Amino acid sequence: MDAEQPRSSCAINLTLEVLGDKWSLLIIRDMIFGNRRHFRELLTKSDERISSNILADRLKTLVEQGVITRTHDPTHKQKGIYSLTEQGIELLPVLAQMSAWGVKYLPVSEELGIRAKLLAEGGPKMWAEFMDELRETHLGVKRRKKAGPTVAEKLQKAYEDVMAKKTARG
Amino acid sequence: MDAEQPRSSCAINLTLEVLGDKWSLLIIRDMIFGNRRHFRELLTKSDERISSNILADRLKTLVEQGVITRTHDPTHKQKGIYSLTEQGIELLPVLAQMSAWGVKYLPVSEELGIRAKLLAEGGPKMWAEFMDELRETHLGVKRRKKAGPTVAEKLQKAYEDVMAKKTARG
DNA sequence: GCAACTAGTTGCAAAACGCAACTGGTTTTT
DNA sequence: AAAAACCAGTTGCGTTTTGCAACTAGTTGC
Known part of the structure; x- marks a missing residue:
């Protein structure tokens, strides 16, 4: 629930406030180029070895920001499926x-x-x-x-x- | 002198390791779009109010990474002039x-x-x-x-x- | 029933960040 | 010549974020 206000209303700054860290864009990269859709896939199938707490946190904020969505996998009650939104695709x-x-x-x-x-x-x-x-x-x-x-x-x-x-x- | 090795040799990852923080690209933005060339200009003439220690640190690493260069201002012994390299311009x-x-x-x-x-x-x-x-x-x-x-x-x-x-x- | 798999959470130490004050030097003003 | 203003950072310190490892809790396959 961090509703802190942006440093400025510049397009580049706002984009950096959403994606300007060392992990968020790597997650998007893996979803786009590696077709990773589940938590475990994102956690283990990439070279950079993100930790699970960081991944969980980033996925949460990316969902909050409207870059991705999370839906339930019908074949497995616990699995979530992460999908890119149009905003994410762009x-x-x-x-x-x-x-x-x-x-x-x-x-x-x-x-x-x-x-x-x-x-x-x-x-x-x-x-x-x-x-x-x-x-x-x-x-x-x-x-x-x-x-x-x-x-x-x-x-x-x-x-x-x-x-x-x-x-x-x- | 941090010579730590990259998390992976992926182009996107390496780029993020150089520029993936909330300030580096804002500095480049100000140099490109605002024609800021001196430390004080970068420090004070932007909406986001970077602190001087962070600015000093980022300028140093951007120089090390070859994105910008620092030269002396002939009109003022203490002033440095920061310039974009071709790498920075791109x-x-x-x-x-x-x-x-x-x-x-x-x-x-x-x-x-x-x-x-x-x-x-x-x-x-x-x-x-x-x-x-x-x-x-x-x-x-x-x-x-x-x-x-x-x-x-x-x-x-x-x-x-x-x-x-x-x-x-x- | 049990091993393996799923999506995270928790605790803690280390690193990075951010603010404010300060240093040491240079140029301008009076 | 002295004072004021400007220049490029540095330092100290408290807060926040990161990263590792272990752990929880539920689900599925055999």
């Missing part, structure tokens, strides 16, 4: 830009950088297509099937290809 | 996307939102032009004069217009 361009910047200036590994590069090359058009896919999986919005693989599949395949090449080499 | 698209997201989903004030809106409408083309202007002021890169006002001037004028209308109304 963080994709933010992540894409951060990703492009990171891959350009920071020591990103080859296998993790390939997705960033592909996403940067694809540009706003690819992002829009990806966002449409996310609207389908997270919001149930039906869309016309496109020929060929989805953006999510393309990114995944590129990652696997680099990994295969890497292990073949190493 | 944070503009990140800020622009965050700004666009914020103005769409958060309670941004009218006078502060107008710049966000203009920047979003201008799109990547306007961003590129703005970045060229920043390369001139921060890196000394000469560019061909364009007809009409600069992007910085346009944004400033839009802000002043809203403010004028607001005070006339109120």
Whole structure:
């Protein structure tokens, strides 16, 4: 229940007050690019090893902020399903830009950088297509099937290809 | 001297480890949009009221990370001038996307939102032009004069217009 | 019934943050 | 020349946030 007031009404500042910490955007990243939807998945299936109390806290505030929602999994009474809202889906361009910047200036590994590069090359058009896919999986919005693989599949395949090449080499 | 290792080599994670706090990007924002170049300017001329120790710390790490540089002001022995590097200038698209997201989903004030809106409408083309202007002021890169006002001037004028209308109304 | 799995919660130590006062130097004013 | 104002931070200290590890409590599969 922290109803403290913002430091200013600047768009960038307000965005930082919602997402400006070291974990929130990583959770969104895992939901978007890794299709993580349950607490345990978010807790264990990512490289950075978030602690459970931090994860619980961030999920709570992201729900409060309208970035994600929590619903019950019909197949398991205790499981919750976290979904992106439209507001959450529209963080994709933010992540894409951060990703492009990171891959350009920071020591990103080859296998993790390939997705960033592909996403940067694809540009706003690819992002829009990806966002449409996310609207389908997270919001149930039906869309016309496109020929060929989805953006999510393309990114995944590129990652696997680099990994295969890497292990073949190493 | 914190040489601790990153949580992962993911582009988004590495970017967050550099910029993922509530102040760093606000400093960059003020340098880009407010043309703040000195410690005192950054300290006092922004709405959010950063404390001097936090500002000193962030400036130090931003220099270490290669996002900004510090040089001496020839007109004043004690004054330092902070400048964006190319790496820093290329944070503009990140800020622009965050700004666009914020103005769409958060309670941004009218006078502060107008710049966000203009920047979003201008799109990547306007961003590129703005970045060229920043390369001139921060890196000394000469560019061909364009007809009409600069992007910085346009944004400033839009802000002043809203403010004028607001005070006339109120 | 029991092991494994689910979503968190709790306790506590360490780190980061934020305020206010202060340092040491420089420039401007009178 | 002395005083006032300005400059870039630093220091001390209390508060808040973070991070680790262990733990609770309910659910499912065998």
